Amino acid sequence: MNIYDIAAEAKTSISTVSRVLNNKGNVNPEIRKRVEQVLKKYDYKPSAIARGMVSKTMKSIAILTVDVRVTHYARTIYVIEQEFSNRGYNVTVCNTGGSIEECEKYMEILSEKQIDGIVLIGSVFNELINYPGITSKIKDIPVIVANGKVNLPNFYSVLVDDTKGIRTAVDYLYERGHRELVYIYDMETDSGWAKRQGFLEAMKLHDIPEAEKRVISSKHGLEGGLKAVDSLCSSGIGFTGVVCGEDITAIGVMKGLKKRGFSIPDQVVITGYNNSPDSLICEPELTTIDNKPELLGGLCAQLLQDVLEGKISASSLAIQPELIVRGST
């Protein structure tokens, strides 16, 4: 059943059927009624593919992320999907696993499908600009980078001030009298580096010397946090406060410290990052930095909408994270 069949049965032309389908142009009420009846009779749905062929758009966008299973990404994706589906778009989700080859494959398919826009979630994607093989494939598709920045004309950014986020955590611990702080550095992305930077800046501001020595490298995650405690304790560095770049690592650290007999927050205080649901599960509940993934998703969606509608829009927005104080400090 296509538009010709409808036109034939309604005894009119496909042009007129198209008009009533899209509510465009004037149609004699009588004919419109006749067409609408036939439309309903067959529960007719126009082919989005044929339409896309003419209009050059299928009304769909793509979200690329390392892994949807990371709650923080899922929260951002959720908002973007809701926002776009409300406007009749579909959202394709791609898990790149951080691999450049995967990313390139996705970009190729997406460009063949003439996707309307792309959202990149995670600062891992900052390095994309180093791969012309990728950027060239999507040079006429608008791209929003969530918490990242790529200097290309079709790229737009929504940034999260992670440096300030960690600075806020350090400031808070400092105010509460803690001087012997360490930072657990667990993600080698731009965002991870920015957080590390926040720690160093805050330490400098408070005249605490040798801050670099107080940065402990660790693997991300519960296990990583546990092992970080081992490194920390065997390093001989004194500490009464541990600032972490991720909640789950912080929770690992907390577990590790408790296992070694430290009492939280009496002997050691801990802060995490992300305000994840995990931070309410652990005991004590984790003081953390809320980097507002829902707001991030909302702003990305808004920005992409604006770009798609041709509105001139800020090509770069910034989100200010916020401290959430709980039992671990």
Added chain:
Amino acid sequence: MNIYDIAAEAKTSISTVSRVLNNKGNVNPEIRKRVEQVLKKYDYKPSAIARGMVSKTMKSIAILTVDVRVTHYARTIYVIEQEFSNRGYNVTVCNTGGSIEECEKYMEILSEKQIDGIVLIGSVFNELINYPGITSKIKDIPVIVANGKVNLPNFYSVLVDDTKGIRTAVDYLYERGHRELVYIYDMETDSGWAKRQGFLEAMKLHDIPEAEKRVISSKHGLEGGLKAVDSLCSSGIGFTGVVCGEDITAIGVMKGLKKRGFSIPDQVVITGYNNSPDSLICEPELTTIDNKPELLGGLCAQLLQDVLEGKISASSLAIQPELIVRGST
């Protein structure tokens, strides 16, 4: 740049270009070489939309779920996406929020886009069959229901034996000497009901009377679990073991019990369901039922692939959950 431009520059016809593009039919090696050079010169990518117009498929599937932010769903989605993207498909994710209207809107768009297949994640979707307005829209699209069953010719199922899952938990606690068990019933879906059923069956099997009275209704989640403890304690029911339908509720229950001075697992044992990452964060770590979301996703993907390729395939598979013993029992 389209296939005509390529043909013109390579001094051949679009038919021949199409042949080298798709590696179909024989092409004179010399001409093939010439075409390939032009293809590379312009980094030409054929339009998937135009191709879709002819082939009636855009090589894309959709996943509908209540909410991607639920880790359990995200894990299932992840596997399906990986499996399909490996075969050149794109995966559209739709968050219905459990609303029938949303679901209907999605189905309409998906059918207009002539999506190749649909995966429904969550037994909430079982009730779909009651809405002909929905099922009629997708009557010629194959649908896989993850952990659900819909009796329609184009619907296929991968089931998780949740009844057995909970039965396993109860059996285990029984073997360890616990007789005073209660069940926290926190999801009014078919799966929730199946779990409740598992509790009742196991209790009956072990000749423990009045099992129905030992089912406590609760809201899902951390808060729900906390409140369930209040109901439980004020109910006067004696208990030394709490079986829960979801990890996060179990963790809420555990928190609530600890707050009231119960020691876990010495005075009360607790089991959860899902083997979520949360179950490793709480303290003590949670004994739980692994319902294998990755396996679920893998089987859904496999089944859908088979259906798409026209292979006759089991229209209904079942996954057996497994007990994971940890510190809470």
Added chain:
DNA sequence: TTGAAAGCGCTACCAC
């Protein structure tokens, strides 16, 4: 082995 031509199902333009 090659190329001309007929669709695929729509939108948009233009003449009536």
Added chain:
DNA sequence: GTGGTAGCGCTTTCAA
């Protein structure tokens, strides 16, 4: 207001 028609960029069939 209406309808004919020219595309959109491919795949596929059929003659040559």
